């Protein structure tokens with residue numbers, strides 16, 4: 422095992438002391454998709470959302486969701502990258518549901534935007550679109566945790582949630598991203614999206630897309646895709662390398678001049694599948710200054726997972742496993758400045774496909790403890806939990 426320069430003495434909390442979680446940045450959540458397609462009211466407690474879904478079978482994760490806004494607050498997840506997501510169907514290859522036209526996909530993303538706006542109006546969320554907004558939001562959350570309000574207090578779940586004192590309810594900051602660019606009908610739509618606050622785009626999702634080829638597909642960007650990249654560059658978008666097939670990945674690194682990150686991606690060396698990054702790809706991303714978010718989707722954490730068959734118990738899957746992926750990226754980089762969390766915890770799966778010892782998104786806070794147990798220094802732990810993505814955004818938006 423390579424010894425990391427940045428590792429230092431583990432720093433635990435005093436026995437009996439309630440740990441106040443440090444700010445956690447989750448670089449990938451499909452919040453609006455869950456609100457609109459799963460019909461989940463994310464302002465309600467997670468137990469209530471689960472109870473309402475009892476007996477439903479229309480989605481694989483019914484009754485087993487792990488994400489709601491109060492659980493994010495409890496775990497200190499005060500900042501996230503939240504998606505708009507709507508792809509179109511391909512007759513040749515359509516691995517997941519898609520709309521019949523780009524116009525329909527665009528309309529779907531506009532509904533999702535309307536949900537985020539509704540959350541903003543209720544004080545539940547706040548859109549972060551520039552360095553100034555980011556700084557302001559960080560001050561609110563950091564101030565709140567040092568004043569030890571309920572924010573990020575990683576204690577037992579408050580059963581009376583929903584009636585909580587609204588003064589304690591800090592808004593969750595979100596950076597708007599688009600997972601798969603199929604819904605961008607024309608370059609004019611791209612400009613409109615920038616105007617309403619879209620700041621990152623992953624050009625592809627699963628299989629072939631309008632602009633690029635995604636997971637399980639092959640081939641580079643088509644002519645429209647290259648135009649899209651150029652216009653994204655001009656407007657100042659972050660390019661999300663997640664879900665690009667290998668051909669598009671390498672082409673994107675050549676063609677794109679702006680900032681690149683990978684919102685939710687694990688390591689191919691640990692789980693051999695094209696959805697994960699090879700060591701070579703990780704090296705190239707490190708050279709580009711990228712930050713990679715580790716994903717908590719079971720099939721991307723351990724090899725040989727069969728959806729709907731393998732269980733977290735049978736696989737012995739624990740949260741500790743994600744630290745192996747994080748550590749793998751840190752070992753390749755030679756430091757802890759390129760690794761973060763992009764949980765994807767509400768990406769069409771729930772407790773049936775997450776680590777066995779994870780109940781809700783609030784448990785992400787425990788990743789900090791697991792890193793400390795591996796003797797990661799305090800500053801490195803803070804960087805993985807949120808510092809790296811925050812630094813990335815500050816640089817991208819400077």
Ligand SMILES: [Zn+2]
Pocket residue numbers: 600664685765768
């Ligand atoms: Zn995804």
